[in-house]
Amino acid sequence: MNYNWHWKVLLETEPGGSGTYLHYLIVGLGWTLATALAAWVIALAIGALVGTLRTTPLKWVVRLGNLYVEIFRNVPLIVQMFLWFFVVPELLPKGLGDWIKQMPPPWSSYLPAVLCLGIFTSVRVAEQVRAGINSLPRGQRMAGIATGLTETQTYRYVILPQAFRIILPPLTSEFMNVIKNSSVALTIGLLELTGRARSMQEFSFRVFEAFTAATVIYLLTNLIVVVLMRALEKKVRVPGLIAVAGAPQAGH
C-alpha cells in the first residue's frame, strides 16, 4: 500500500486558527467527554428510577416502564438524534422551540445530543438495574418486609444498595458505550472527537493520520476508564459473591 505518512500534520495550525490539529482533536475529546458525562447523569437518574419501578408489584407502573424501554430501544440512535434536533423544537411551544434553535452554535447541538444520548442510555441502564435487582435472592426482600420495613424502605436499605454494587461492571461498559455513541452527535453538527477528525481530514487531506490520531485518543480514554472503574469495582464488590455471571448480551 503506497500511502505517504505525514505525521507532522498534527503540529500544523488548523484553518480555524485555534492552534495545532492535535490541540483541535484534544478539544474534540473534551466535547466528547462533556457530552458523555452529562448524558450519563441523565441516564443513571432515569435508568435507576425506571429499572426499579419495573421490579415493583404495581402492574401498570411495570407496563409503563416497559413501554418506555421498548420505544427508545427500537429506534436507531441517529434517528433519535434527528428527532431531538429537528422534530422536538417544532413540536414545543413556539417561543421555547425558537429559543432552542437560536442558541449559539455548539449549544444548539450539545443540548439535543445530551438529552438524546441520556435517554437512549437510560433504557440500557434500566435493563441492568432491573437485572441486578432480580438477581438478588427473593429472601432479601422478604426479610426486609419481615423485619418491619415498608416496601420503600426495603428498596432503600436492602435491595438497591446491593443491586447497584452488583451491576457496577455492566454499568462500566455502558459508560464506555456512551463515550462511543456520543460520536453520532456529529450528524447534528456537534464537533466532538470523531467530527473533528473528519473535518481535520477534509482540511488537511491527511486521511489516515487524522483517523489514527482519533483512534489512539479513544483507546487511551477507554484504558483510563477501565483502570479507574476496575479500582472502583474492587472496592465496592459484594464479599461472598463471585460475580454476576452476566448472560452474553448483544451490543453496539
Place this chain on the structure above:
Amino acid sequence: MDSGFDFDVIQRSWVYLFREGMSFTLTLTALAMAGGIVFGTLLAMMRLSSMKPVAMLAGGYVNLMRSIPLVLVIFWFFFLVPYIGAWVIGARDPIKVGAFWSAAITFTMFEAAYYCEIMRAGIQSIPRGQVWSGYALGLDYWQTMARIVLPQAFRNMLPVLLTQTIILFQDTSLVYVISATDFLGAAAKVANRDYRLVEMYSFVAVVYFVVSYGLSALVRRLQERIAIVK
C-alpha cells in the same frame, strides 16, 4: 412547519423510500449478518485457540473494534477499502468503491467483533467432554468443531445472535455519514428537498420501531421455544 403535519409527503415518497432505501438497508443487514457470523465464528475459534499468537491477534482485533465508535470505523473503512482493493488486485492507485460495498465490508468487519464474543460464549458453554469424545472418536479439530461443538453453540446462542442482528439493522442507519441512500438516507433526501423534516423523520422512527419491535417479539418467542426443548 406552519401548516401542520403533512401526510401527503409520506404518501408521495413511500414507494421510493422502500424500494431504494429499505432494500439497501435490508441487503446490507443480510450481507453483514452472514459475513459477520462466519468471520466472527472464525475469530471466536482463534480467540479460544491454544496457540498464543493466534489468540492474541484475534483478541486484539476484537478489542480494537469494540473500543472505537462505529462512526469512526465507517470513516476508516470508507477511505481504507480503496487502498486495500488496490493492494489486492495489484493496482497502483486506490480503486473506486461505491458506498454500498464500502458499507458492506465495514459492517461485516465491525459486527464480526460482536458476533465473535457471542460465539465465544456459545462455544465455552459446551461441556469439555463433548470435545474429548469427539477426539476419542477419531475426529480432528475441524470435524469436532463443525459437527459437534458449533451446531450446539449456534443453537444455544441463536436468540442472542438474532438480537445482535436487530441492533445491526438499526446501526446500518449510520451509513448516513457517508451519504449512502439507505432508508434514513432516502428519507433525509426527501425531507430536505420538500422541507418536511418533522414528517419524514417521524415516519422513519415509526418504521424502524415497528420492524425492530416485531423482530424482537419473534426472537422472544423463539427463545421460549428453545428454552423448553432444552
